[in-house]
Amino acid sequence: MIHSLQCETELASRYKGPTQIARVVTENWCAENLYCVACSANSLEQFSPNTKAFDFRCRNCFETYQVKGQRHLNLNRIADGAYSVLLAAVQQNVAPNLLVMNYSEQWRVHNLILVPSVFFTESVLEKRNPLSPTARRAGWIGCNILLCNVPPDGRIPLVSNDEILPAHTVREKYSKYTKLASVAWNIRGWTVDVLRLARKIGAEEFSLHQVYKWEAELIKLHPHNWNIRAKIRQQLQVLRDLKIIEFLGHGRYRFVSKLGD
Ligand SMILES: [Zn+2]
Missing domain, CATH: 3.40.210.30 (Dam replacing family, catalytic PD-(D/E)XK domain)
Structure with missing residues (x-):
């Protein structure tokens, strides 16, 4: 270059x-x-x-x-x-x-x-x-x-x-x-939103309850969904299947890559 x-x-x-x-x-x-x-x-x-x-x-x-x-x-x-x-x-x-x-x-x-x-x-x-x-x-x-x-x-x-x-x-x-x-278009919006909010926690490891704290922001983005917490859990599984995060057990997760990597 x-x-x-x-x-x-x-x-x-x-x-x-x-x-x-x-x-x-x-x-x-x-x-x-x-x-x-x-x-x-x-x-x-x-x-x-x-x-x-x-x-x-x-x-x-x-x-x-x-x-x-x-x-x-x-x-x-x-x-x-x-x-x-x-x-x-x-x-x-x-x-x-x-x-x-x-x-x-x-x-x-x-x-x-x-x-x-x-x-x-x-x-x-x-x-x-x-x-x-x-x-x-x-x-x-x-x-x-x-x-x-x-x-x-x-x-x-x-x-x-x-x-x-x-x-x-x-x-x-x-x-x-x-x-x-x-990931299908109608699901990918959620996947990307949950990834962004999990990154907003600012740590390599995080808990499900820390992601739940962003529930209000997800309601603003998806006003027609009534079961935001279930959607968060589902999307964390999608992020795990994509090998972007890993499950540590007991409601704890870790990013596979640090942002700077
Ligand atoms: Zn090319």
Whole structure:
């Protein structure tokens, strides 16, 4: 992975306006540095050069990626395209992985965070209000990706505060969660929510009662479910079957991997 500040600054100086500069920096940086996290391919191809999105694809395994640039890193919420399109893609396990790219004032790529698409669930996709009748695309419904509802496991840094992480580390982290795709869409939302809340406890080992403390938050996310505690227990079993946690007995659990691993 090459990280050329000189190249980015020189490119940026040739273009006027932050949107155009951001586009050029993003495209060039990605062309030179991006690699596939799902296989050993060391480059990606851009497959929609004429659209607003920065979409990349692996020629080897066909994994897809969408890059979103940010001047100020916001890992709470990020606007995406049409709600129905993304929802259908997520349900069929063909949605692109998200790469959130954050630039410094000098247009240097400061942070780059991968959010694997298996983490896009009903708690993460937020349906926006339809555009007003006077808008050019009246009635169109967009969506936001609520990154705040993605567990820390689903935010994998490729670049962190200017430091580039080794590709093998990124690929290893990514591979730990691809098995989430085997969980049906209507259950995976719960799995990801329970994983996020168990991580929120902040310890490698935790108890069932500590997870129960987040019951109110789960009721807000799933208002039609009346048996939250049974659902928590069921999802802890799903996380165990996926080898993300292990059961220690007597209502105690442990994460198989520490977050930093
Ligand atoms: Zn690949």
